[in-house]
Amino acid sequence: MLLTEGLSVRLGGVPVLEGVGMTAQPGVLTAIVGPNGSGKTTLMRALTGEIGYRGRIALNGAEIRDLRPGELARIRGVLPQSGGLSFPFTVHEVVRLGQEAGAEPLRADGPGAALVRVGLGDYAHRLYQELSGGEQQRVQLARVLAQIGSPVSPEGRPRWLFLDEPVSSLDIGHQLLVMGLARDFAAAGGGVVAVMHDLNLTAMFAASVLLMRKGALAEQGPPERILRDDLLSATYGCRIRVGVAPADAVFLLPHSCAHGVGG
Amino acid sequence: MKTIRLIPMLALIAGMIGAPAPAQQTGGRIVSLGGSVTEIVVALGASDRLIARDTTSTWPAEVNRLPDVGYLRALSPEGVLSLAPDLILAEADAGPETAVEVLKSAGIAYVRLPEAHDPQGVLQKVAMVADALGLQAEGAALSARLSSDMAVAEARAAAISPKKRALFVLSAAGGRIMAAGQDTGAEGILTLAGAENAAQGFTGYKPMSDEAVLAAAPDVVVMMDRGGDHSAAAEELFALPALAGSPAAASKALVKMDGLLLLGFGPRTAEAANALHDALYPAD
């Protein structure tokens, strides 16, 4: 599992995270939500080993800062928020980069299989830079899936997916596809931690929600406990009313949201 | 590929140790590097033995027909070798060093002549070229003639008083004056022509500040003739703020002469000194 204790991060001398203690379990999708500037992305960067921190971050029992990038790459994959690429690689080549970075033996059909999973089966020959933003985001996901391989290592330890706003450029159909892939990964025994802006999708797919506020963890718990009118209204600084939809419903139609109320 | 190249490389190293270059009868096929060297060879009557020259060898006109091996500081060893010379006569600064080494290793006699800025240097070069060509008698005759000619020039120079202060301007491109200081051929020829170098305090050819030129206050400016309209060039030069107030500007005293003639320090140096003297002191 993933666990932090007293996690603090300063960026350029400014404290951005203070005393975060959270846990994420394999087997379920854990969502990190919160308003802009609340520290979601910084928390993600600390959890993935990208930036230095004080306190503890234990992933499968090992302290993140003690692991080499190569060791980390075999137990967790990271989907970036934006996917710039500086040279004209083909989609196949981008996904293969992920596969080469991972723990599992290379399979010739690896990139192709990962592309099929994200719905880009016949995009292998296309140049990445010529795709739309949403297509690029799915290629990146295929690249991460190819890197991480199966959700559980041969030794029976969970592998982890860290997704930074995985559906930000996607249409509703692909949002469901991608979130479904993430949930399936978790259901097969892997761990998934995703920074989410869309609280509806969070409600639908996450089993655990971390609510960030001003660089600290405000609440952690199952969605029905976190996604409450009072908590969300206070955190996001506007009146939010949560309604319950039928299990198979996708859209939640919000009431008007007035800034400056609560907070 | 790599191994194929390696084999001859090793063989070469072995060959270097074992085979010194054989001595040969030299001087039948001469490559001359440097304008003054070529002039000396011609003055010794050996022009028929010249097979090639460098870019700076432009006098007498007949040598321009010879193949040009390029600028004497950027020689191509194979280019020179391809002409199958057996003697290379070179001015002091011919190069690059590695090319010279390769040429020497090919068994070609290579005679490096010293740099000269005065009559003694000219005579030394003549003697060395004559030795290398086996023309000692001709060399002695030429030396005697040049020596007496240059003695005449020196005597004329010594007789002049007061001496004019001359500024040798290598280039005035963009209004920036590049002048000859101490230790230059230009100063040598000015001295031999009976003038004083107005530029003092630095060696070689350097850009001079306007104020330094102003302070030098030359009576006359000497330049290399690169063609073009003489009077227009003089007007442009003396319009420069640094020179406008100089005595030279007042009398429009600009002397332009062929660069190789002036600075070559070869057989024509006495001629150059006399011509420059006449131009500097027209009433004389």
Place this chain on the structure above:
Amino acid sequence: MATPAPGNAAPVRSGDRSPRARRLCLVLVLLMLVMSALSLGAGASDVSASDSFGAWLAGRDLPLRDRIVLFDIRLPRLAMGLLVGAGLAVSGALMQGLFRNPLADPGLVGVSAGASLGAVAAIVLGGALPAGLGLLPAAALVPLFAFAGGWVAVILLYALATRGGRTSVATMLLAGIALAALANALVGVMIYKASDAALRDITFWSLGSLSGAHWSKVVLAAPLILTALLLSPLLARGLNALALGEAAAMHMGVEVQRLKRGAVLAVAAATGASVAIAGGIGFVGIVVPHLVRLASGPDHRWLLPNAALLGAVLLAGADIVARLVVAPAELPIGIVTAIAGAPLFLWILLGQRIRLEG
């Protein structure tokens, strides 16, 4: 964008360009052999390489002049051309990968400016050095100083751009510009101090040439350039990942700091040694990697070796032109590569603009 449903067995065209890159590699190896043969056979003199090698292999004695032309002039020159071409092209590819920009060149890390300063200092001050250095032959002075100058510049730049164990590529870029300006100013001071002959030497040095080729220079530069060439494939996977950004590369297991250090050191070694023995030869570092990317994609595992081969082939070819066009004299090779490279470079720029705007 019509996207088939997952699982739909649409025919998947591969998108894998490594077979093409492998074929290109083979073609380039053959081209290099051909160019080498041409280079050994071409020159101002009429020495035939095949006859002479045949005679030499058969154990017969060669005329001294033929032996010199082949073994002391053309062979070291070919070796230098291949090494320098490969070194500059691989340096360019490494720099472009590191800076994530196809227009980066080794000049960005200060090697060229530092090497220029070293070379010019050696040319100008060569005669006036302390007695200890007098032991070195004059011919070795310029390359040694150029190489040292390049290294000092790179190490300085790397130190300036590294804070807390992280090197900022952006800082390197900016500090590189400042450092190059400083080096150029010092070159200006040297030029001011230079004699007339030294000035002309500086001019010719900056144009680049293989005409001073000599085994001593090959021996000096070969270990450095070959080491950089042979170690560069170790950086290939990291550079590929770096194309996705520094964070993504780290996420994919790349030790980014080690990658940067390796790339900078390799470039310093290869470019430093190349510039030291051949002077300023432009455009190889930019144009060659670009051509290889056009032909077989940006995968550094193939880009690096193929750029090395193409750089070697092109520089050996440019040298043939340089030595034949005005024989028995010769052109500085930097002129040949610039005349061929500059229009190509413009074409690249225009192509990019069209692509960005279109």
